[in-house]
Amino acid sequence: MTAATRKLTAFLGLCKLRVVALIVFTAIVGMALATPGLVPLQPLLLGSLGIGLAAASAAALNHLLDRRIDARMTRTRHRPLPTRELTETQVVAFALALAVISMVMLILGVNALTAALTFLSLIGYAVVYTVWLKRATSQNIVIGGAAGAAPPVLGWAAVTGEVHAYALILFLIIFVWTPPHFWALAIHRRDDYAGVGLPMLPVTHGIPFTRWQILFYSIILVLVTLLPFLTGMSGWVYLAGSLVLNAGFLGYAIALMVSRSDELPMAFFHYSVVYLMALFAFLLVDHYLHSFLGVA
Secondary structure, X not given: OOHHHHHHHXXXXXXXXXXXXXXXXXXXXXXXXXXXXXXXXHHHHHHHHHHHHHHHHHHHHHHHHOHHHHOOOOOOOOOOOOOOOOOHHHHHHHHHHHHHHHHHHHHHHOOHHHHHHHHHHHHHHHHHHHHHHHHHOOOHHHHHHHHHOOHHHHHHHHHHOOOOHHHHHHHHHHHHHHXXXXXXXXXXXXXXXXXXXXXXXHHHXXXXXXXXXXXXXXXXXXXXXXXXXXXXXXXXXXXXXXHHHHHHHHHHHHHHHHOXXXXXXXXXXXXXXXXXXXXXXHHHHHXXXXXXXXXX
């Protein structure tokens, strides 16, 4: 691998591309559900790119602000800053460039509301969560999850220029999904978090309590994911898909209560990612089946 290729790989590593892909996908679903037909091309392209660049900027700032903690944790010690593949100055410049390009793109090519909400989400994750909440309270991921739940709202605003109640339902789904998703990882990495003094729930309240919280939030998630059907936003195709996915999610949460397998928390974590992608895919499929084929 050449020096240029290594440098490019390091910059891409700052962006957390798999997370950004999920963010952009849920934003696109928000765009699609905001319009009865196909999403207009300009907000689809510029909105998706602008939201994605902002998410990548937030991820890069997260790398910068967590660099000392990352260097001490097994999961993160190979990131570009701890390994000194990139300097702090390079990361700051990269993150700011992405943020500026994102804002210009959203303001000029989409609308001011989407730009403002995207900027608030960026600050919410990169500063409020990373700098303060992450180190201040065991409820960090619950409160900070609001930033990560924003993409469908951003997508909806990109198409309509407003925030609709349906968009807030999509926000609520991701908001409730985030704690059990992250706490499963936190159980697996409890010793890592304890070693750097981060007050993650399994560290401050213990693993048994965290398992109960995962089950509690999983039950709420099952109820919240019924809202698209109950409010008429989605139909039977979505409902059927969500029930199957929820059976798996709740099954994992119950399994965590009765099993002490070391592999189970990470299996739940990985399933939760697939769960969210599939749930939003069912929203998308249901929407277009109804729009173009009249399927209820």
